[in-house]
Amino acid sequence: MTKVVVDPLTRIEGHLRIATEVDSNGVITDAQSSGMLFRGIERILVNRDPRDAARLTQRICGLCPTAQSLASVNALDDLFGVAEEIPKDALVTRNIIQGLNTLTSHATHFYVLWMPDVVNPAYRDILATVDDTGSALWKELLSRFAPISYKMDGEAITPGTGYINAIKQKKNLEEAMALIAGRMPHQMSTITGGVTYLPNIGDIGKLTSYYLTLMDFINGSTLGVDAQTWLDNTYRASSPQKAVSFMLEHLQDVVDGSLSSQNFSKSKGWGDFELFAAFGSELIGEDTLGLPVSFKFDRTGQYAEDSDVGYLSYGVFYDVENGDGYDPTGFGQKSFQKAAFINSALEKKTFDHNYITEETTHGFYTHDEALHPFDGVTEPVRTADEITFEGGSDSRYSWMKAPRYNGIPCEVGPISRLMAMDEPLVTGLMSFFAENGYSAANSFTRMVAKMQETLILSEQLLKWVTVDLDPNGRYYVNTELKMAKDSQGIGLWEAPRGALGHWIKSGSDSMVTNFQMVVPTTWNGSPRDANGVAGPLEQALMGTKISAAENMMGIDNANPTGILHTARSFDPCIACAVHTIDLTGKNKEQGTFTIV
Amino acid sequence: MEKTEKQDFLSMDRRTFLKVVGAIGASAFLGLHRSQITKALELSKTKIIWLHGAECTGCSASLLDAEDPDLTQALNKLSVDLVFHETLMAHQGIFVDGKPASTSELNSEILLDEAIEEGNYILVVEGAIANGPDGSGKYCMYGERTFKDMFAKAASNANMIMAVGMCAAFGGINTADSDLADLTDFRGVDFVKESHSKGMLTELGIDKPVINIAGCPSHPDWILLTLAAVILGKIDINDLDSVLDKYKRPLVFFPETNTMHDNCPRRGYYDRGILDEDFSGEGCLLKVGCKGPYARSDCGLRKWNGGVSMCTQAGSSCIGCSEPGFPDSTSPFYEMGEDKPLMYGVDIDTAAKVGTAAAAAGVGIHAIRRFVFKDDEE
Numbered sequence: 020m021t022k023v024v025v026d027p028l029t030r031i032e033g034h035l036r037i038a039t040e041v042d043s044n045g046v047i048t049d050a051q052s053s054g055m056l057f058r059g060i061e062r063i064l065v066n067r068d069p070r071d072a073a074r075l076t077q078r079i080c081g082l083c084p085t086a087q088s089l090a091s092v093n094a095l096d097d098l099f100g101v102a103e104e105i106p107k108d109a110l111v112t113r114n115i116i117q118g119l120n121t122l123t124s125h126a127t128h129f130y131v132l133w134m135p136d137v138v139n140p141a142y143r144d145i146l147a148t149v150d151d152t153g154s155a156l157w158k159e160l161l162s163r164f165a166p167i168s169y170k171m172d173g174e175a176i177t178p179g180t181g182y183i184n185a186i187k188q189k190k191n192l193e194e195a196m197a198l199i200a201g202r203m204p205h206q207m208s209t210i211t212g213g214v215t216y217l218p219n220i221g222d223i224g225k226l227t228s229y230y231l232t233l234m235d236f237i238n239g240s241t242l243g244v245d246a247q248t249w250l251d252n253t254y255r256a257s258s259p260q261k262a263v264s265f266m267l268e269h270l271q272d273v274v275d276g277s278l279s280s281q282n283f284s285k286s287k288g289w290g291d292f293e294l295f296a297a298f299g300s301e302l303i304g305e306d307t308l309g310l311p312v313s314f315k316f317d318r319t320g321q322y323a324e325d326s327d328v329g330y331l332s333y334g335v336f337y338d339v340e341n342g343d344g345y346d347p348t349g350f351g352q353k354s355f356q357k358a359a360f361i362n363s364a365l366e367k368k369t370f371d372h373n374y375i376t377e378e379t380t381h382g383f384y385t386h387d388e389a390l391h392p393f394d395g396v397t398e399p400v401r402t403a404d405e406i407t408f409e410g411g412s413d414s415r416y417s418w419m420k421a422p423r424y425n426g427i428p429c430e431v432g433p434i435s436r437l438m439a440m441d442e443p444l445v446t447g448l449m450s451f452f453a454e455n456g457y458s459a460a461n462s463f464t465r466m467v468a469k470m471q472e473t474l475i476l477s478e479q480l481l482k483w484v485t486v487d488l489d490p491n492g493r494y495y496v497n498t499e500l501k502m503a504k505d506s507q508g509i510g511l512w513e514a515p516r517g518a519l520g521h522w523i524k525s526g527s528d529s530m531v532t533n534f535q536m537v538v539p540t541t542w543n544g545s546p547r548d549a550n551g552v553a554g555p556l557e558q559a560l561m562g563t564k565i566s567a568a569e570n571m572m573g574i575d576n577a578n579p580t581g582i583l584h585t586a587r588s589f590d591p592c593i594a595c596a597v598h599t600i601d602l603t604g605k606n607k608e609q610g611t612f613t614i615v
Numbered sequence: 616m617e618k619t620e621k622q623d624f625l626s627m628d629r630r631t632f633l634k635v636v637g638a639i640g641a642s643a644f645l646g647l648h649r650s651q652i653t654k655a656l657e658l659s660k661t662k663i664i665w666l667h668g669a670e671c672t673g674c675s676a677s678l679l680d681a682e683d684p685d686l687t688q689a690l691n692k693l694s695v696d697l698v699f700h701e702t703l704m705a706h707q708g709i710f711v712d713g714k715p716a717s718t719s720e721l722n723s724e725i726l727l728d729e730a731i732e733e734g735n736y737i738l739v740v741e742g743a744i745a746n747g748p749d750g751s752g753k754y755c756m757y758g759e760r761t762f763k764d765m766f767a768k769a770a771s772n773a774n775m776i777m778a779v780g781m782c783a784a785f786g787g788i789n790t791a792d793s794d795l796a797d798l799t800d801f802r803g804v805d806f807v808k809e810s811h812s813k814g815m816l817t818e819l820g821i822d823k824p825v826i827n828i829a830g831c832p833s834h835p836d837w838i839l840l841t842l843a844a845v846i847l848g849k850i851d852i853n854d855l856d857s858v859l860d861k862y863k864r865p866l867v868f869f870p871e872t873n874t875m876h877d878n879c880p881r882r883g884y885y886d887r888g889i890l891d892e893d894f895s896g897e898g899c900l901l902k903v904g905c906k907g908p909y910a911r912s913d914c915g916l917r918k919w920n921g922g923v924s925m926c927t928q929a930g931s932s933c934i935g936c937s938e939p940g941f942p943d944s945t946s947p948f949y950e951m952g953e954d955k956p957l958m959y960g961v962d963i964d965t966a967a968k969v970g971t972a973a974a975a976a977g978v979g980i981h982a983i984r985r986f987v988f989k990d991d992e993e
Contacts, residue, residue, distance in 0.1 A: 022712050022713065023710070024711075024713075025709055026759055027708050027723065028708075029707040029708075030701075030702060030704070030707075031702075033667075034755065034757055055755065055756040055757060056754065056755045056756075057755070058669050058754075058789060059796070059798075059799045060788060060789075063788065067947070068948075071946050074934055075788065075791075075942060078671055078787070078831060080672070080673075081670075081672040081673020081677070082671075082672060082673075082676055084671070127679075135705050139705075140720075166703060166704070167703055168696070168698065168705075169705045171720065172720075190679065190921070194680075197919050197920030199924075202919035202924065202925060203680070203919075203920055204673040205673060205832060208929055208931060210894065213894070215931040216931070400748075402749065406756075494895065495894045495895040497893045497894075577716035579709065583707065
């Protein structure tokens with residue numbers, strides 16, 4: 020056994036350590052996912068004015084601040100008893116704000132955080148085995164996906180065009196957000212009772228222009244087929260099989276039209292997505308399209324056949340077809356993207372937040388009982404000796420807690436959301452992989468789901484802006500602090516990287532007595548639970564080969580691409596995932612803005 | 616491409632440079648040390664090591680939103696080698712059987728150690744530094760060591776340190792009051808809230824020039840223009856007192872003589888005494904908790920994200936995220952204090968024209984100032 024540790028796992032948000040054991044065949048046999056930071060954020064919310072949560076929780080994550088704020092705002096709308104009265108146009112505006120944030124986060128994750136691994140030197144060596152095709156493809160990949168400050172063999176590599184243009188798109192989308200929400204990161208508009216700003220006619224025109232800039236990028240770089248055509252034949256396909264067939268036939272056309280000429284340019288239909296989809300998957304690239312080589316991302320990050328990892332979505336984006344208000348507790352039944360629990364056999368069940376628990380048997384906390392978030396208690400260890408990451412799977416080894424749904428560890432993120440909404444392409448692809456001996460969820464399908472969701476949301480965004488939004492509508496209902504007296508609230512939402520819930524309770528002075536968050540990377544990056552069952556990321560690592568393309572060029576523990584692809588496919592956000600939670604009802608001076 | 620054309624200012628001659636930078640409000644800052652313009656560019660590439668402690672990556676995300684120039688253009692124009700940046704770099708820490716594996720081209724930990732060893736770099740810190748529990752720093756671990764140790768090593772050999780964002784500069788949200796604050800014991804690089812003596816550098820006994828870029832997050836202009844000024848030699852890192860305030864914030868972005876309120880897009884409503892009672896209007900946001908009068912930032916002029924808007928323009932009251940005591944000293948965000956505050960920097964004549972609600976509040980001004988700017992009177 021060799022111990023291979025990646026620490027820090029970079030190109031994510033926050034501090035994540037992945038410790039693995041690798042056997043003599045180059046297969047990962049054990050894995051621990053460790054959050055490396057204890058921040059104590061939620062604890063500061065106790066005894067504060069609850070409305071401040073909508074600003075303060077954003078500070079947990081600079082990549083998905085909007086989602087944190089909206090989860091808080093949903094909990095606060097519930098706490099103040101105004102959820103049913105929130106004006107429709109406030110809900111539309113919130114949808115636009117979250118839509119922009121999700122698009123930003125997805126584009127940044129795909130191009131800036133994930134794709135640089137495609138130009139890992141291991142793939143240069145693998146492509147060198149397939150003659151001219153390989154070297155032409157390698158040049159194309161480098162020219163698109165190389166990150167900044169990248170060197171190989173002492174030579175500085177120019178950042179790729181896709182990489183640079185994605186940063187420009189991030190900027191474009193955040194500018195759109197700032198237009199209607201003040202600024203990004205840490206936007207200012209989403210508050211208890213609605214939003215602080217309703218886009219006017221001029222803003223709607225500008226938002227449309229930002230949208231067109233985004234579509235120029237998608238059509239000009241990301242996708243080798245018109246985005247509308249793509250969605251018509253996948254998202255709006257009459258069956259999952261038809262959606263998958265369209266994707267495979269499209270890829271086959273692109274391959275047939277250019278492979279022999281070794282021309283991988285965009286003009287030949289090779290969008291960034293096509294390059295990823297064709298060469299990223301063994302099943303699609305080699306077995307279906309007949310390519311001479313693939314990177315086999317579908318062989319990384321798989322669940323074992325007997326694994327019991329479920330898929331969870333709380334649902335996201337308000338239903339704005341039916342006027343004002345929403346139901347905070349049954350939120351995901353009506354939202355644009357639906358709530359669901361999907362078991363490991365891919366059977367969909369109704370979601371009920373009462374099944375959520377968190378426990379800390381393997382976290383650095385001293386209160387281990389599995390509790391629903393409304394009743395959660397967390398007490399961190401208080402001495403340095405107790406904090407060690409070397410103790411193995413039986414020890415305490417993470418600042419992340421272990422959330423479970425009815426006792427089951429769950430994967431959250433685009434793949435779970437698209438299954439929950441019965442999206443044809445992703446459900447079809449997952450079946451396609453499952454039927455061919457792969458795990459339905461793997462690093463490849465996770466990334467395809469992310470791309471597909473990006474396209475779906477960009478289209479939906481335009482509808483919210485140009486059809487649903489009434490620039491003369493109402494956007495705020497007044498709230499007063501006393502409305503939060505002795506109350507509680509639940510805020511269910513989806514961050515770009517998965518299910519996000521905030522639970523809040525207040526006392527007789529309306530101040531916060533308890534604030535709990537269960538966030539996406541706590542689900543995905545969870546440590547083991549009391550039964551020793553590993554979290555989704557840990558399970559996805561076990562069985563994955565340590566080196567590139569199934570150890571094609573031999574075992575190289577010093578370049579553990581299997582860990583990198585698997586962990587980054589979950590889009591981890593560790594700042595969100597490591598938090599302490601209140602000690603309920605600790606007495607402290609109320610508030611802090613006491614002026615004498 | 617039009618924007619690209621405009622972005623050349625960092626390589627312009629001094630006169631043009633000042634003219635352009637002046638147009639966006641930074642000329643006083645950048646012009647103070649005219650005689651020292653030269654050297655940096657003639658030297659080898661400026662190296663930057665950017666470390667992440669207890670933070671949200673929001674300041675890095677904000678930096679990626681920079682315009683005129685954007686980040687990659689700026690690195691290019693300034694001849695900067697961003698050696699280490701956890702969110703952006705291709706590398707990661709790799710350990711095989713406990714030993715660092717591969718080389719500095721793949722292994723971030725080897726790269727970092729080599730770069731620190733070589734020296735001659737600007738250290739940028741994003742995020743607070745955990746000192747707890749009991750001074751061990753183990754509440755934040757990183758690449759098999761504590762972040763506190765990593766920071767100490769990187770700081771010791773740095774030419775200077777830029778603390779970017781509230782967490783690194785003042786502790787930010789990490790040091791907000793809670794019953795865990797003493798346990799976690801987070802520190803800013805050189806301050807905790809308004810206190811210089813509690814900064815991690817003091818704790819470690821390290822003395823280095825420090826610039827604090829406030830803001831939660833920092834504005835990309837604040838970060839890049841300060842870096843540019845340092846790299847181009849337009850400010851002297853051994854004589855920072857004249858360009859920084861007592862919290863080591865660049866005066867040009869965080870002026871002592873005025874506040875966000877002075878240039879607020881809603882200022883006209885305040886002057887006419889139109890003070891909104893809730894968030895559905897277009898008036899001044901003072902009564903719904905706006906902290907603009909205490910926020911010493913140039914947000915009102917500069918605005919955010921390509922200059923399209925800013926907090927109060929989007930109807931949201933300022934939360935004072937540029938002030939060392941944020942968030943404690945400026946919250947509750949949506950309530951005025953018990954004493955109705957009056958505007959910092961507004962003369963009595965102007966105040967007299969204001970509607971009765973605000974005028975009656977004049978008595979509170981000094982208390983408020985003492986509260987928000989805690990040691991103003993010390």
